[in-house]
Amino acid sequence: MIACRLLGHRFRFTSDGRAMLWRCQRGCGAGGVKQFSAPADAARYARAFDREDREDLGRRAPLVGLFPLRLLRAFRQARRKAG
Incomplete structure (x- = not known):
């Protein structure tokens, strides 16, 4: 997607159990997953990163x-x- 190439990705972060997930809000398909030892840690990091x-x-x-x-x-x- 050209907007991501010009402006960079706009990641949105969520959590699902022990996993923190992120995806580009612009719909280019970029994203990832990181596993944490506890669901509370995944939720805490997702909240911290999902800010504008x-x-x-x-x-x-x-x-x-x-x-x-x-x-x-x-x-x-x-x-x-x-x-």
Whole structure:
């Protein structure tokens, strides 16, 4: 799939018993399985990996590369405090 080649895979993680499974959300067929010693471990790792950090993007952005996002976040915070 061209989107995965250009943007990278968008993996979604789930657990089934002792197995943690991941598949590309875009439907390209990429994925895998990892076995854990306990079902609770598989569920814990699946929850930890199955996150999208979009709301933290401006806060944790690299200084130079995503500087415009830092400015936008600072502007929004200043506007919330003023209004």
